[in-house]
Amino acid sequence: MSVEVEFAEGGEAFGTEEMTLNMGPQHPSTHGVLRFIVKADGEVMRAAVPDIGYLHRSLEKIAEKVGWHGFMPYTDRVDYVAAMTTNQAWAMAGEALGGIVVPRRGEYCRIIACELGRICSHLLAVGAMGMDIGAITPFTHAIRERELINDLLEELCGSRLTFNYMRIGGVAWDLPPGYATKVRRFLDHFEPIVDEFDDLLSHNKIYVERLANVAVVTREMAIAYNLVGPNLRASGVPYDLRKNRPYSVYSDFEFDVPVGQGFHGTVGDCWDRYAVRIEEMRQSARILRQAVEGLPEGPVIAKVPRNFKPAAGEFHSRVETARGDQSWYVVSDGSEYPYRVHIRTGSFSAMSIVDALARGLMIADLIAVIASFDIVAPEVDR
Amino acid sequence: MQAFLDSIAAGMEGVPHWLVYAVGMIAFGAIVVFGFILPVAGVTSWVERRVWARIQSRIGPNRVGPGGFLQWLADGLKNLLKEDVIPDAVDQPLFRLAPYVVVAGFVGAFVALPFAGSLIIADLNIGILYVTAVTSLVVVGILMAGWSSNNKWSMLGGIRSATQIICYEIPVGLSIFPVVLLSGTLSMQGIIASQGWAPQQWHMFHSPFLFAAFLMFFVGALAEGNRTPFDLPEAESELVAGFATEYSGMRSLLFFLAEWGNLYVIGALVTTLFMGGWQVPAFTGNTLVLTAAQFGTFFLKAYLWVFVAMWIRATLPRVRIDQLMSLCWKYMVPIGLVNLLGTAVMMVLVPEGSDVVRWVMLALALFVLLKFGLRVRYHLRRANYGRMGLGAARA
Amino acid sequence: MDIQAIHKLLHDRFGAAVGPVSSARLFEFIEVAPDRIDEVCYHLATEPALLFDSLSNLSGCDYPLRGKIQMVYDLYSYTHDHSLVLKVDADRANPRVATVERVWPAANWHEREAYDLLGVVFTGHSDLRRILLPDDWVGHPLRKDYVEAPDYHGISTIRESVLNIPGRN
Numbered sequence: 001m002s003v004e005v006e007f008a009e010g011g012e013a014f015g016t017e018e019m020t021l022n023m024g025p026q027h028p029s030t031h032g033v034l035r036f037i038v039k040a041d042g043e044v045m046r047a048a049v050p051d052i053g054y055l056h057r058s059l060e061k062i063a064e065k066v067g068w069h070g071f072m073p074y075t076d077r078v079d080y081v082a083a084m085t086t087n088q089a090w091a092m093a094g095e096a097l098g099g100i101v102v103p104r105r106g107e108y109c110r111i112i113a114c115e116l117g118r119i120c121s122h123l124l125a126v127g128a129m130g131m132d133i134g135a136i137t138p139f140t141h142a143i144r145e146r147e148l149i150n151d152l153l154e155e156l157c158g159s160r161l162t163f164n165y166m167r168i169g170g171v172a173w174d175l176p177p178g179y180a181t182k183v184r185r186f187l188d189h190f191e192p193i194v195d196e197f198d199d200l201l202s203h204n205k206i207y208v209e210r211l212a213n214v215a216v217v218t219r220e221m222a223i224a225y226n227l228v229g230p231n232l233r234a235s236g237v238p239y240d241l242r243k244n245r246p247y248s249v250y251s252d253f254e255f256d257v258p259v260g261q262g263f264h265g266t267v268g269d270c271w272d273r274y275a276v277r278i279e280e281m282r283q284s285a286r287i288l289r290q291a292v293e294g295l296p297e298g299p300v301i302a303k304v305p306r307n308f309k310p311a312a313g314e315f316h317s318r319v320e321t322a323r324g325d326q327s328w329y330v331v332s333d334g335s336e337y338p339y340r341v342h343i344r345t346g347s348f349s350a351m352s353i354v355d356a357l358a359r360g361l362m363i364a365d366l367i368a369v370i371a372s373f374d375i376v377a378p379e380v381d382r
Numbered sequence: 383m384q385a386f387l388d389s390i391a392a393g394m395e396g397v398p399h400w401l402v403y404a405v406g407m408i409a410f411g412a413i414v415v416f417g418f419i420l421p422v423a424g425v426t427s428w429v430e431r432r433v434w435a436r437i438q439s440r441i442g443p444n445r446v447g448p449g450g451f452l453q454w455l456a457d458g459l460k461n462l463l464k465e466d467v468i469p470d471a472v473d474q475p476l477f478r479l480a481p482y483v484v485v486a487g488f489v490g491a492f493v494a495l496p497f498a499g500s501l502i503i504a505d506l507n508i509g510i511l512y513v514t515a516v517t518s519l520v521v522v523g524i525l526m527a528g529w530s531s532n533n534k535w536s537m538l539g540g541i542r543s544a545t546q547i548i549c550y551e552i553p554v555g556l557s558i559f560p561v562v563l564l565s566g567t568l569s570m571q572g573i574i575a576s577q578g579w580a581p582q583q584w585h586m587f588h589s590p591f592l593f594a595a596f597l598m599f600f601v602g603a604l605a606e607g608n609r610t611p612f613d614l615p616e617a618e619s620e621l622v623a624g625f626a627t628e629y630s631g632m633r634s635l636l637f638f639l640a641e642w643g644n645l646y647v648i649g650a651l652v653t654t655l656f657m658g659g660w661q662v663p664a665f666t667g668n669t670l671v672l673t674a675a676q677f678g679t680f681f682l683k684a685y686l687w688v689f690v691a692m693w694i695r696a697t698l699p700r701v702r703i704d705q706l707m708s709l710c711w712k713y714m715v716p717i718g719l720v721n722l723l724g725t726a727v728m729m730v731l732v733p734e735g736s737d738v739v740r741w742v743m744l745a746l747a748l749f750v751l752l753k754f755g756l757r758v759r760y761h762l763r764r765a766n767y768g769r770m771g772l773g774a775a776r777a
Numbered sequence: 778m779d780i781q782a783i784h785k786l787l788h789d790r791f792g793a794a795v796g797p798v799s800s801a802r803l804f805e806f807i808e809v810a811p812d813r814i815d816e817v818c819y820h821l822a823t824e825p826a827l828l829f830d831s832l833s834n835l836s837g838c839d840y841p842l843r844g845k846i847q848m849v850y851d852l853y854s855y856t857h858d859h860s861l862v863l864k865v866d867a868d869r870a871n872p873r874v875a876t877v878e879r880v881w882p883a884a885n886w887h888e889r890e891a892y893d894l895l896g897v898v899f900t901g902h903s904d905l906r907r908i909l910l911p912d913d914w915v916g917h918p919l920r921k922d923y924v925e926a927p928d929y930h931g932i933s934t935i936r937e938s939v940l941n942i943p944g945r946n
Contacts, residue, residue, distance in 0.1 A: 021534050021535070021538075043703050043704075052908060052909065053909040053910060053911070056909040056910065058918060061918055061919060096803060097803070130699065133699040133700060134611065134613070134698075134699040134700025135697070135698060135699040135700075136438070136695075136696065137437055137438050137697060140438035140439060140440055141438065141439065144439055196761075199761070206611055206698055206699045206700070206701055209701070209702075209705055210700075210701070210705075220830075223830045224830065224831070224881055225881075225883045226831050226832055226833055226881065226883035228833075237855060239855060244858070311802070313801060313803050314801040314803065314804070314849075315803045315804070316834065316851055327851065329834060329836035329849060339838070340836075340839075340919075342837070342838075344834040344835075344836070348886065349886075352885060352886040362704065364614075364700075364702045381909060382909075
């Protein structure tokens, strides 16, 4: 792909030349298959133009061919780092269009699965962030904890990454016996580990120096570029779908919405985006505790015909994934196939702001910026 | 060494002396390289991987030999047997030469590094100067590798490395000067001889200035050796593998050999300059036993710093290039100058050094060490992994 | 502010360019003329009482039977905490819609995506290139009548089913 980039002035005074660097699609820290065309003057970037689409699997087109139930496994692939929440977005779209009410126990199962998935995803995000900044140890520690969640989720649905756990109308399987105790034991173990992360990484002098005041996204900029989820909250906007537009049974639970404080620098810098994720893991743990405590009895799935044909209509299905508000625009024409599915993901918005942020930063900062937005390549390309 | 070869040359009448010296030096060099440097660098790679694994709650290499001890040998053999891929567009002569220049730079340092009281290849009267000079050859090699690879990432890595090493030569040099002032010599053995075996006799604890010089030397040496937190030239997450990106097989291994070997060089220099080198109390008249004890002492002291460098690498993130530069020019160079001045003033005021200051410095260092140990113990206790009952579900 | 009130404000200002409030069963929307959408959006984003500061989704859908490609704008105001859905019907044969990129920078990539997959041309867009598919891709896959080309750069896109290969089974 040819990209013409206009440069800011500079360079001529010293007789230096700009250098075009091709970062990706295969690069150790692009978190999948991302590509940036970087124009650099020495170490300073003049532009970093994202080139996406390397992981485009035309999921939206596939949806039109496989039917309502059949698309569920594909939703896992939209964001395979936190697949539970994408499952839920699709299930919610089908339920809204088909007028199905999910049994309460089913909703609780969903929330337990989603919040475990959220912790899982945030662990990977903060671990990989440490790795990208050069601290290799936090990554393995995060992965160690993530394994425990993977074990829990495997016990729930048999898979460790792409779960296919939810169905339109509920969830596929009830919690296995003793699951609540296991989740509680996991949380007892996990909550101190988050503190340990704070001790070992968050306030490390070098780490803070690398992230504080780097790539500051102001409140206005975040909203204009439609950043969502932790990236938006790090810029000081306390907006969380689970709180502001409660879906499922999130209104039953007490939890806080962490926002960026500018603790080490400015509100909305890379460090804030990291810190918000750390704090969100704590909040997810809180929700999990309440969910396993108040687990109601009953069925986990409503009666849904195998040949599911929701009435014609349109719906915006929105869930708060680990990467923020994921908005699904689903059109039904009353047939057994969805007429149109469009997925707007958090990573897509985050990716579109990178170019605006990158000018004037150093190459090493670009890595920090990508990591701090927690961009997951398949979610950008779908 | 000189005396030993002299005696041999005297014994061989018909042979020209230069030939005896040449053959003798090459033979001895080979013994040092194959008998000491390669195993040390290799084993260091194994130790490093095990230490990291322990820190990262992994297991690390444990298949080849007891505890995976022979992993380094297996890796070395594997790399020797691999195809030596040389991309078409590279600058062939430079590309081929670069790894050897790097290795030569670091092997050359061993010429003047002491191993024990009587074990040194050449006790040059400009020893420390020679070592700093010859290790700078590594920059040339890295720059050659980065430039000749015809790859922008490699070039960025090479240039970062050159910048970094050249900058940090200055604070490292500045922190060597106080030691030289104290010892009155540049010779490595001379510097060691001017210290005693007991900690309070080490240069490190001579005065606050020397202690600061010691810290600066270690930090600067890490930067010169491209170690975390200053591993920018091969920053994996930024520059792929930096200057070594295009290398494969043996040539790539040589870079890593130099890196691991350099760790030992750093440790040996710290030991020599600040920690009393091979000094042990004269507990026996047997020269052989004494030499062995000296060798062991020196090696352990040096390896302590190798271990610390590994520990640091597993702990700290990486700094950015501008932070690296500002650390050097804004902090380390001024502090180095103050150190030099302070040491000089102190030597005028108290020419023999003050025992009180030495003991206070030692006590201070021990106190810091104690606090650090307590902190580590606190974290180890808190990171009790046994609380989790999920292991059973997994089994 | 509810959708009726917003509609009244818009209708007073833009007249016939703004259609009536219609229902898509689960939500209500306002239809806007394709060449006026940029002005309407600018008004929505800047009018203090409305202040729709974010475009939270921009989707498109192809309706070949009606001969239309419909763009759906999902707006949200963080300031006033209200949302609004706008729809624009573009002619399927020559879909041209005014860009809203200058109102919300987020629209830049969304419009590129709609151009890439649906073939909607956003007039006035600063950088209307394909975003997900390769530059030399032929056709717009999310159109209902899209037929995949049999090969792409000499790579066949048709795969024989293993069940049909003679000699197997």
